Amino acid sequence: MASAPSPDDDLFDQFLSARGHDSEPTRWEESYNKKQCPDCGGLHEDDARTCSVCGWRPETRR
Structure with a gap:
């Protein structure tokens, strides 16, 4: 079950970002x-939810 982000999550994201880590959820890129x-x-139509080439899925934030 998903929960709302807590203030501790924001603090942890700041800690990671300050040290060069990406703390944002990975999302689809756009091309053509x-x-x-x-x-x-791999390129996909707008309604794609999973990559049909490698099986990647966008991350969702807790």
Whole structure:
């Protein structure tokens, strides 16, 4: 079950960001008016929820 982000999550994200880590959820990239998988570069239609090439899925925040 998902829960709302807590103030501790924000503090932890700041800690990671200050040390060069990406703390934002990974999302689809866009290329040629299509969704592009950030892992393998596969192109997909706008309604795609999972990469059909490598199986990647966008991260959701707690």
